[in-house]
């Protein structure tokens with residue numbers, strides 16, 4: 001059994017897309033920091049991955065356009081991007 005938070009995939013996808021429009025660092029470390037930051041602001045949405053294949057996708061489309069996610073991701077990119085943990 002594997003429990004998956006479908007928010008992780010949605011947030012990751014949005015960060016990958018939005019970060020390209022910025023001049024911020026695009027290394028794995030920063031992206032992971034941004035993911036953690038955004039996910040901490042959002043309500044997790046867990047699915048059982050065996051059914052998750054199917055239900056996850058339905059939920060994803062429902063949440064993908066959520067304004068909350070948009071705000072969390074933008075804030076994460078800005079906050080981490082402005083002060084990355086490395087030099």
Ligand SMILES: [Zn+2]
Nearest residue numbers: 025027030084
């Ligand atoms: Zn970086």
